[in-house]
Amino acid sequence: MPTTISLAELEAYLDEALPGPRMAAIEAALRQQPDLVEQLRAINRRRDAGVHSLGEVWRRQRISCPTREELGRYLMQAMDEEHIAFIRFHLETSGCRFCSANLEDLRRRMEEPLDEPYRRGKKYCESTAGHLPKKKP
Ligand SMILES: [Zn+2]
8 A cells, every 4th residue: 555645744854854763654655656756856856946845944944833823724724735734744743742732722712602702711721721731932
């Protein structure tokens, strides 16, 4: 069965920005899937031409965590596909716990009925306090 590898992962692979086991898995997939090699070549050609995707730019500038506003737009899918792919990559592949907690918080707020924000608001804050990891200074 072919391994599914996203473009964002291939780019991270080129940057050697993935955990060891995932690097090895992609290396193995590249040996078996010529189309993946072709995708990798295409990324390299584009890089040689000086064109960088948003994800690459972010990685290069080491802006790893999306803002809360961006996470909100991600939840509503109100951003371009490349941006969505980058945040998904950050959450699922990089496994950022801070952003996952942030996203979960936003998701719950969006599910909150609009007619009772005050009554539930306080209870909500109390139940969430202490579960979110503290942001490093
Ligand atoms: Zn993050």
